[in-house]
Amino acid sequence: MxxxxxxxxxxxxxxxxxxxxxxxxxxxxxxxxxxxxxxxxxxxxxxxxxxxxxxxxxxxxxxxxxxxxxxxxxxxxxxxxxxxxxxxxxxxxxxxxxxxxxxxxxxxxxxxxxxxxxxxxxxxxxxxxxxxxxxxxxxxxxxxxxxxxxxxxxxxxxxxxxxxxxxxxxxxxxxxxxxxxxxxxxxxxxxxxxxxxxxxxxxxxxxxxxxxxxxxxxxxxxxxxKQAAEPAASFTVQAGDIIAGETRVQYKARASSPSNLQIVQEKWEGRQEVFAEPGIYPVTYQVQDTAGRWSKPYTLSITVTSPNIPPVAMFSTDKKEYRMGEPVVIADESTDEENAITDRQWTGKQAAYFRPGPVTVSLTVTDKHGAAAAFSQEILITDETLYAEDEFNRLFTPVGSNFPIDGTSVKNMELLPFTYDTEPYTLFRSTGPESIREEGVLYQDVIDGPARILLHHKNTTGPKLKIYMLASNPNPRPATLFIESSGMAGPTPYGEIAGQMSLQRYFASIASGSAARELVLAPGETRLLFQEIGQNALSQGDIVTFQGEVASDSAVKYTSLVVKADRDPLTALPSLPFLDPNQSIVRGTFADSTRIFDYAPVVGTTPARIYLSDNNADPFQTGYDGIKGTPATNSGNYGVLYKIVLERVAPHTLLTFNPRGGLFRGSALVNGSVVTFSHLGAASATDQNSVLYRTGAGEESVEIRISPAAGSNLPFCLLLSPLPSVRS
Structure with a gap:
């Protein structure tokens, strides 16, 4: 049986x-x-x-x-x-x-x-x-x-x-x-x-x-x-605010019978087409089938709000008259009943003015409902001067923001002698082929000890792709990896933005220690490393950039690869071909990729510059292609971390970043704080300065960590100059 x-x-x-x-x-x-x-x-x-x-x-x-x-x-x-x-x-x-x-x-x-x-x-x-x-x-x-x-x-x-x-x-x-x-x-x-x-x-x-x-x-x-007996009823109303006395409520009812019986009657309680007053209103819906069974009541609480009151635009200035070059303090005092101002548009607003005469400053504010209000106020600029424009910019431009300079004058500044020591971080640079046209292994090599990983790739295949970083233990004993930092950016169609955001997150993880963790590989085991790299797929034309650091207590084989978005990288790895760079874009392994410039003399009393990634005082790294076994040069020193330690920076010194090769979007870690800056327009970028730091009333030690940003142009300079005296 x-x-x-x-x-x-x-x-x-x-x-x-x-x-x-x-x-x-x-x-x-x-x-x-x-x-x-x-x-x-x-x-x-x-x-x-x-x-x-x-x-x-x-x-x-x-x-x-x-x-x-x-x-x-x-x-x-x-x-x-x-x-x-x-x-x-x-x-x-x-x-x-x-x-x-x-x-x-x-x-x-x-x-x-x-x-x-x-x-x-x-x-x-x-x-x-x-x-x-x-x-x-x-x-x-x-x-x-x-x-x-x-x-x-x-x-x-x-x-x-x-x-x-x-x-x-x-x-x-x-x-x-x-x-x-x-x-x-x-x-x-x-x-x-x-x-x-x-x-x-x-x-x-x-x-x-x-x-x-x-x-x-x-x-x-x-x-x-088991047979469901009673019918089911539900309903929805339109999305968005329902305003008392204004909004006509649109009810969309749904009814079904698990027995396929016809719905013959419906019943509403509390339903109104327009609610006259604000409040919360319960609305209930029921249906009946041909067998006489009623559904359970379905109730929605409908929130009815008061009609929108437009915002109020308002601002004040600390004075009615200002000298040329005098800081203008403007306080935004705009209000909204729901505290829902979503946009502010200023016209005529500046941090200071450098021509005499009346100036009209206007502000338009818009709330989340689209209601707007405007306010204008006139101030007077006298013919007296407090600061010249260049003096004002040096004193008051916010950290991370730019001000104009004469780019040719940079060449006349004192060039500090760039002599450096190194730290034994081995750079794994996977940037070629930069434009990916097929699945395969992008780069692979065995590294023992501290390593810095740099990835920068673009999908030009058509189908969605994912890039992964793998770590394999070739040893007969377990290998422990210590992840130190991580900066992932993209996918995005803009390579310079990916390079900047990757560095910003990389430096932020160094400052916070948020990326720190351990990973143990059994003998012969291969695992994903930096899983955030493969989290999102690259569409056609998308670019990703990654910079991060990992140390190991024994030799580890690192592999960067690309596969279609629906493939498992671990199972795909044995059948993937090694890809050839086929471009001038470099890939390779480069030793001693942290350069330390420790400068003891006093700086900042006169204009001076530190010239980096110029292949002169700061030569490009030489290494090898771990797949092809051929020599490689790290053109631009991308992936190199510069630790600039200025032990004695004079009081009231301005430290700035000046690009010398054109467009540059970058980030730096200055005395433990992340500073992000952008220089757009290849022709005018060299005539711009980004503020990195200002010293106070006493002598200070300043440490700047900076790395060439993928997708940006090189070389670049760090500039030091005395600040103008403060006047009242």
Missing amino acids: MFLAFALAASVPVPAETPAASAAYAAASGAASELGITADGSRASEAAPPTAPSGEGASASAAPNPAAAAELSPGAALPSPSSDASPPSESPTSNASPSMPVPPSGDLLLYMNSARMEQGSKAYTAARPLAVKAGVSYGSLRSLAERLGFSVAYVPAKKETVVRKAGLEARFTNKSKYYTASGIRTLMKGAAYTDKGVFMVPLTSITAALQIPYTVDQRSHTITL
Whole structure:
């Protein structure tokens, strides 16, 4: 005798379970396992719990059709379980319209080894009895599905029987061990078959595919398929604010019947087209089906706000008259009832003015509703001068902001002798091929000790790609990696922005220590390193940049690679080709990639400069290509970290950044604070200065950490100059 507990576990889905199906089937599984009864009522020693498939269908449910009752033949009296009434043929012959179900009412009760079914105090006879075949319980798909309100149709072109209701869809094929529910193919415990023209399917494949909960009663030898009885109602209103006395509320009602019954009546409570006063209003919706069942009330609380009051634009100045070059202090005093000003636009506002005469300053503010207000005020600039424009810029330009200079004058500044020591950080520079045209290994080498990783690549293949960094342990003992810093930027179409943001995050992680963690590799193990690199896919034209540092207690093989976004980099690695740079863009391994300039004499009393990445006083690194074994030159010294330590900087000294090669977006770490700056326009960039730091009234030690930004032009200078005296 076959075990019912095994028969009820008749399908094993390939995908993960949905929460709704999982809950229902877990309950049923528990019942079957606990009862452990067989088809003839005897106890089973063990049971395999059924599982449920995932996914929801997208098709609409069919309307009920009483003509479909021919197969089920309701009777006035309940037949005995041994009834052998001859069922009609269930052979699929129609290729046009589907068979439509009788509107059912209530749960469906099945008897083991019998064609008897009960529903709503009436008896029905299935086309074939429940049967056990090779340890699996089978039932008539059409009999069960239509009794529970599903439509059943045969598709000759695909030789499939399709069952649908309320967004669910399942497809079964004769002699196949698989069914498809909402596009997901799932394995059954047994193949579907035809018995005397009746299509038989494993019982729990039917319940799993159609998401029908069930229970088993060991005393009566019955199985109950649960049927949702009442209809469901819900509604939504339009997005956005609902304003008292203004907004016409748009209600979008939804109603459905799990039994495919027609919705014949609806009821609203609290509904208003326009709410006259602000407040919170509960609105309730219910529907009724043709069986007289009402849905549970569905209630939304609608928040009605007061009509918007526009913002008020206002500002004040600390004075009405200013000398030329005198700082103008403007206080924004704009207000909004909801504190929701989203935009401020100034005209005529400057930190100082350098021409005499009246000046009109205007402010326009806009709130989140789009309401705007404006305010203007006139101030007078006298013909007296407090600071010349250059003096003012040096004293008051904010850190990270730019002011204009004569770029040719930089060459006349004293050049501090750049002599440096190094720290043993080995640079792993993966920047070639910069433009990626195929999947493959971008760069690979073995490094022992501290390493700095620099990646800068662009997707030019078309399909979405992901770039990864891997670490492999080639040693017979575990290897420990100590991640020290991390700066990931992109994907973005703008290489200079990616380079700047990568450095900004890199320096921020150094300052905060937020990236610090350990990673242990077992002998022969390969793992993802810096997982943030592969987090987002690159579309066509996108660029990513990464700079970070990791140290190891033994030799580690580092690999940068690129694969299509849907591929696993670890499984793809053995089959990937090594890519050739094919460009002048460099890749390679470079030793001693931290350069330390420690300068003890006093600086800042006269204008001076430090010239970096010029391949003269600061020569380009030489190394090798770890894949090709050929020499390599780190043109531009990208990835090199400069630690500039000025031990004695005079009081009231200005330290600035000046690009010498054109466009530059960069970042630096100055005395522990991250400073980000931008110089746009290749022609004018050399005539701009970015403020990095100002010393105070006493002599100070200043440390600047800076690295050439990927995507920017080189070389660059750090400038030191005395500040003008402060006047009142």
